[in-house]
Amino acid sequence: MNILDQFKLNGKVAIVTGAGQGIGKRVALGYLQAGAKVVLAALADDNLTTTAAEFEQLFPGCSVAAPCNVTSQTSVDALVAATLEKWGRIDIAVCNAGVVSFNGLEAMPLDEFERIIKVNVSGVFLTAQACAQQMIKQGRGGSVIVTASMSATVINTPQKIGHYCASKAAAKQLAKAMAVEFAQHNIRVNSISPGYIMTELVEPLTDMHALWKPQIPMRRLGTPEELMGLYLYLACDASRYMTGSDLIIDGGFTSV
Numbered sequence: 001m002n003i004l005d006q007f008k009l010n011g012k013v014a015i016v017t018g019a020g021q022g023i024g025k026r027v028a029l030g031y032l033q034a035g036a037k038v039v040l041a042a043l044a045d046d047n048l049t050t051t052a053a054e055f056e057q058l059f060p061g062c063s064v065a066a067p068c069n070v071t072s073q074t075s076v077d078a079l080v081a082a083t084l085e086k087w088g089r090i091d092i093a094v095c096n097a098g099v100v101s102f103n104g105l106e107a108m109p110l111d112e113f114e115r116i117i118k119v120n121v122s123g124v125f126l127t128a129q130a131c132a133q134q135m136i137k138q139g140r141g142g143s144v145i146v147t148a149s150m151s152a153t154v155i156n157t158p159q160k161i162g163h164y165c166a167s168k169a170a171a172k173q174l175a176k177a178m179a180v181e182f183a184q185h186n187i188r189v190n191s192i193s194p195g196y197i198m199t200e201l202v203e204p205l206t207d208m209h210a211l212w213k214p215q216i217p218m219r220r221l222g223t224p225e226e227l228m229g230l231y232l233y234l235a236c237d238a239s240r241y242m243t244g245s246d247l248i249i250d251g252g253f254t255s256v
């Protein structure tokens, strides 16, 4: 098959969590451009409706909003059921929903620690597991992509996000473990570890931008659009022999 044809997603159905804004929104857009049907899963109030309306204009009938809380098994099961009712299959699952808070570990309350772990680790587990179960039933394999972070590899400074770093390291390793277990079903599981990306999460942290730039060899933050190609690569047939990998895309941050 022609190499460019391998990047097409026609006939495939993708679930993208955290798709209301930021990275997830651009991943969903990239998949729509590549020909997939996309279920936009996110907390209802985080721009989900606006994003779904925007995509409906661009690609009528190709995406649907699915309000979902990835920390709830019931909510994730409902997400899978809604996807099957709409399009009858799941080929790609992007476990991208994630949260952060800023606080030192020395005095961090347990509930704050657990809230981050619950979304960033348990949320990935629930979404990936539910989608993989469906992919196994379908018998056609599939691709699961976890949004980890450079924070899975390094501890960022000067902000204090130790719990977030721990959660992303766990998410990265969880993806690898699932890759090993699910390979027999031709379900590939990989993670992507972005560096600082200018999203709704990062934009308001203006004081930090100036402190981060000198730490990044490329001397700038990335944009969510610059991640689209990598998410497409892992979703499509061009990466059909890749599983268990973590791909870092960080302007060189973790190289120094």
Ligand SMILES: NC(=O)c1ccc[n+]([C@@H]2O[C@H](COP(=O)([O-])OP(=O)(O)OC[C@H]3O[C@@H](n4cnc5c(N)ncnc54)[C@H](O)[C@@H]3O)[C@@H](O)[C@H]2O)c1
Binding pocket: 017, 018, 019, 020, 021, 022, 023, 024, 041, 042, 043, 044, 046, 068, 069, 070, 071, 096, 097, 098, 099, 119, 123, 147, 148, 149, 150, 193, 194, 195, 196, 197, 198, 199, 200, 201, 202
């Ligand atoms: N922006 C960065 O610099 C950066 C860097 C590395 C990794 N990441 C990771 O990328 C992912 C996306 O980050 P972003 O910058 O686009 O963030 P964002 O805050 O702009 O978007 C987060 C999305 O996750 C959804 N979400 C949060 N909690 C949820 C829950 N419980 N259930 C369902 N959806 C939920 C939100 O509704 C939103 O759509 C996160 O996992 C984040 O940790 C971001």
